[in-house]
Amino acid sequence: MTGREAEELMMGAGAVTRGTEKAVGTTKAEGEGQPVGIEKLIEAVRGGRADDVPALLEGLGAAERSTAVAKLKSLRTEVRGWETKRPREAADAQRALYVAGAGCHAGASAAATWLGGRDLVPWRSEGCGPALRAVSDRSPEWLADVAGRLAARPAVAEHSYELIRGMVERSGCAVPATDGYVLGWAWQFRAGSRWRRSFEGPELLERLREDPQTPVLVLHALSMAESPDQLTWTVTEAPHAHWPTAVATLVGEGLLDRAEVLGAAVSRLLRGGRPRDLRFPMEVLRLVEPTAEEFRERIPDLVGMTADTPSPIAGYAQEVLAGLAADGALPTAMLSEMTSAVLFRTEKKLLRAQLTLVGKALARDPGAAAELLPAVAEVFGNEDTELQGRALKLVGRHLAAVDASVRRELAGQAGLLSPQHRQAATELFGEVLEVGAGVPYEEILPPVPEPQRVEPPAATVEELVEDMLTKGVSDDPVRFERALDGLVRHAHRDRAEVTRAVREAFTTKSWQEPHHFTYDFRGLHAVLAGLLGLLEPSWIEDRRAREPESTACFHEVLTGIVHARLWEAAALIGTDALPFLLASPTVSTGGIDPQVLVERLRAYRDAGVEPAPADLAQALLRVLRTGPDIERVEEEASALGTVAGRRLAAWLRTDEPPAATVRFLAREEDRTLERWYVHQRVVVELADRAVVREEFPPAFRWLGGTLETAPRRCYHWISAEGHWTSILPSDREVLAALIVPSLARAGGTQDTTGPLTGLAEAEGRVGPAVALALALGMGYGDADDRLRAVDALLVLASRGDLDARQVGEELGWLVTEGVVKPNRLADATRTAAATGAYATVWAVLGAALPGLLSAAPPVRGLGEVLAVAADCVERCGARGELPGLAGVASAKGSSQLVVQAKRLLAALG
Structure with missing residues (x-):
């Protein structure tokens, strides 16, 4: 009903006389102090009738609209609670709230804030028509102000495009050129709406x-x-x-x-x-299609594009600049700058094209040699020896055109050349290259990483909450364990204070649903939910006592240990049964100093507390079993006179820690698989350990050999992998065996080789499982994943724990199987060698190459691997024979495989 219709109705009934208020908005509801117009507006909004709202607003004055704002805010809060149980009603009401708020807020800032509310912003401008009608009486300045504020917020502008555009058109203000507005504009061309x-x-x-x-x-x-x-x-x-x-x-x-x-x-x-x-x-x-003149005006920009942009863009700019150079329109200074930029890149196609471009430029203008050849000499340090040779020949052709100072500069750069080109460089530059000759080779490896002591938990509840709220705390095992131990300690001292602080700091609504913790790793939230009493104790106990099925995949059972500890802590937190954690690491690798663990058990004994089963089990798996005082620590553990003390002493004395072996099914062993993936052929055999099966809680018993010996076909999302290395920091061969299936399964994805860093820094035996894990990591598709594997390889080498031959043999097998691509192996080994570890890399490649050289048909891309091997041999001075190399080197042709095979053969001889 419009304001005019209401007025006529009231006059007909004798409800108003001259001088009375005429607007419906000022008429009181019978028995109430609230104007009827406001009540009808709120009723329409609550019912989700957004299209009715603009007409209802017409009868409200400024004061009534201001009064309505408070009611709309209250209703908005109420509607948010409908979203889970009454989603359709909530959506309709929010659309109506959007329109009503637009019409009721007098200030542009307040209106923009309301219209930009995350719960109210419509999807792709739905509801903007009524909102535009609701603000049709506003001034152009007000509309322009609101439009500008909305357009400045990307997500809001994208979904409020039609409203903003309507305000812009009605106000006559400038078009708001913002990212969000353009996104909404582009969407309209796709989806229609007013342009349908x-x-x-x-x-x-x-x-x-x-x-x-x-x-x-x-x-x-x-x-x-x-x-x-x-x-x-x-x-x-x-x-x-x-x-x-x-x-x-x-x-x-x-x-x-x-x-x-x-x-x-x-x-x-x-x-x-x-x-x-x-x-x-x-x-x-x-x-x-810019003209040559338009390109000439933008030469500096084109040169910049050759330096830092992706390869296709740099290639385009290079082609344009080459055309300008051919026309004599590219100044020598700009060509020199371009050459330095391009030759610093890694794409061989671009580098070859640039050397060709410089060669043509020097043929036209030999006098430019002094300016261009120093830029060409940057290639002398390139990892590709073929490019080094091209650059050296180019410098040699034009060396006579430069003076003595440039010649000395070029000779100094020639020291970066591979030994393959040293003889040619010496003939070109003379004795100047002899400086530094005869210096013995020295292998460069990273310093042995020293485990860092873990800081004690937060001293106050405020610091504890800050630690728990830190981004990524659940993903970092050190920070996670520190926060978990701090939570347990403070809850034991004052549960009420910690509960109050947690309720103030965390949004706990989702924690009341058990399924929130069912499918993914939730870190500290599970323990906090137990502290607050939000979960049924029987549900927690069921999760705490669950034993993995015999066919479970290894990432499930590893994560299951983490979960078992969390649910145990959730059940016991804030009680006398859990004063602090026994399993909290003392060093960054996840290990526990055995003397510290003895002191913790002594404190438990003195307090009359029995250790929690999962907490004690994890502590035993983490305790470091080596050191000069280990026998004395064993005696102290036995002297405690408790079951836990005797278990620790026996664990420290054992010569049979958890053990595992890894093998692969041959193709003929199982013909039921239509497609062969490596992770489907990995078989991990865990040693039979009666003590683990009998004394450890359910989630740990699989470490005693209860899992079936069979390939693991994993169909789960991998979670909590950052915690795996800290579960077994003293048994890295077992840990490596357990993560091999996941490494094999995810060979093409990103961020999967993280456990290799902890594996290299952990303690315990190194065997074929560690070698295979490294080999798989070095063949990953993502460069960052390969880099983590390279770091792990070098750390093991610096610690004297690397079996390079075993890693090489595994790499050879994986390349032959097609699991590891030769170009990825070349990149990983080249990266490792560039740190100065040429002898280590050659030891790996020397073991990998015999099988690859004898493969039939020849491994495609092997020439790139041979190039890395040849560079390593030339630099470290290795000598010897490599089975199969002579046959490949004797083949005819000039392919990279043959050329690099000949180079490697000469270097080894």
Whole structure:
């Protein structure tokens, strides 16, 4: 009902006389002090009738709207509670709240805050029509202010595009060129709304022509750090919606300023970023087809693009600059700067093209040699010896054109050349290269890492809460264990204070549902839920006592140990049964000083407390069993006179720690698998340990040999892997065997080799399982994962624990099986060698290569591995024979395989 209709009704009934208030909003509800108009507004909002709200607002004055704001805020809080049980009603009410708040807030700042609320922002502008009607009476200045505030918030602007656009058009203000607004604008072209049409033929181009905001927003879209999805589609994916083609057409028609478009595209490419985000400006630049004059104006930007942008962008800029150089339009100084930039990159195609470009430039202008050859000499230190040779020949052809000072500079750079090119360099530069000759080779390995002492837990509840709220605390085993021990200690001292602090600091609503903790590792939250009494004790006890099935995958059972400790702590926290944790590590590797564990058990005995089973079991697995005083510690443990003390003493004395072996099923052993993945063929055999099966709690008994000896076909998401190494910090061969299936399973994914770092720094026997784990890590697809494996390899070498031959043999097998690609092996070993560990890397490759050289058919890409091996041999001076090498080296042809085989054969001889 409109305000006019209500007034007429009231006048007809004799409800009003001259001088009375005319608006419905000022009429009191019978028996109430609230105006009827406000009540009807709130009723409509509560019922989710957003389309009715603008009409109801018409009858409310400024004072009534201000009064309504408080009620809307209260209702908004109430509606948030509907989301889980009444989601549809909540969505309708929130849409109506969105509209009502737009019309009731008088200030632009308050209105923008309301319209930008995360619970109210509509999905892709739904509900903006009624909201625009609700603010139709506002001034242009108010509309412009609100539009600007909303456009400045990316997520809000994207989903409120239609509202912002309506305000911009009604106010006449400038188009808000922001990322969020452009995202919403681009979405409208895809989805329709006020522009709804069929998506056929040249529609995108036509609609861009019609839109007066196109010139401003296209320029901003070209400059965005993350391009909207629609703008990155290729012609193949959506030829009718190819934005670069449309933009280029509009540039040709003059609707878009050519110089501005070119400047925006080049500027964005110069900043670099993900290839996906550079696709739009790159395609626009290609299709606009800048003239030679336009390129000459942007030579510094093009040179910058060759330095830091992704390979396709750098290649494009290189081609353009090569064309300018051929026309004599590229100054020598800029060519020199470009050459230094490109030759610093790693892409061989770009490096070869740049050497060719410099060669042509010197052929045209020999006088440029003094400026260009020092840049070419940067290649002397490149890892690719073939490129080194090309650069050396180029320098040799033009060396006569430079003076003595440049010659000395080039000779100094020649010291970086591989030994393969030293003779040619000596003939070129003379005795100057002899400086430093005869210096014996010295292997460089990283310093042996010393375990760091773990800091004691937080001293106050405030510090404890701060530790628990720190981002990533559950992912870092050291910080996690420190926080967990601190939580247990403080809860034992004053449970009420810790409970109060936790309720204030954490959002605990989801903890009341057991399924929240069922499928994933939740870290400290499980213990906090137990502290607050949010979970049924029977449910906690069931999880605490659960024993893994005999067919469980290894990452399940490893994570199961972590879970068992958490649920045990959740059941006992804040009681006298758990004053502190026995299993809290004392060193960063996860190990426990045996003397410290004895003191902890003594404190338990003196307090009359029996150790919690999972806590004691984890403490035994973590205790360090080596050291000069280990016999004395055994005696002290026995002297405690407790069951736990005797168990510790026996554990320290045992010569049979948990043990495991790893083998692979041969293909013929199981023909039921249609496709052979390495992780499906890994078999881990755990030693039979009666003491573990009989004395340890259920979650640990599998370490005594209760799991079936069979391949593990894992279908679970891997979780809590950061904690695996701290479970068995004194038994790294067992730990390696257990993580091998996960390493084999996830060979192409990222962030999976993290446990290798802890494995290298842990204690205990090193055997074939450690070797296989390293080999798998060195073959990962992600460079960061390979780097972690390389670090682990070098740490083991520095500790004297690396069996290089065994790692090499495993790598040879994995490459032959197709699990590890030769280019990844070459990258990993090259990275390791570059640290100065040439002899170590050669020891690995020397064991891997015999099987690879004899493989039939030849391993594709093996030449790159041979190049790394040859470089290592040349630098460390190794000598000897390599089975199969002579046969490959004697083959005809100039492939990299043959060339590098000959080089390696010569170096070994």
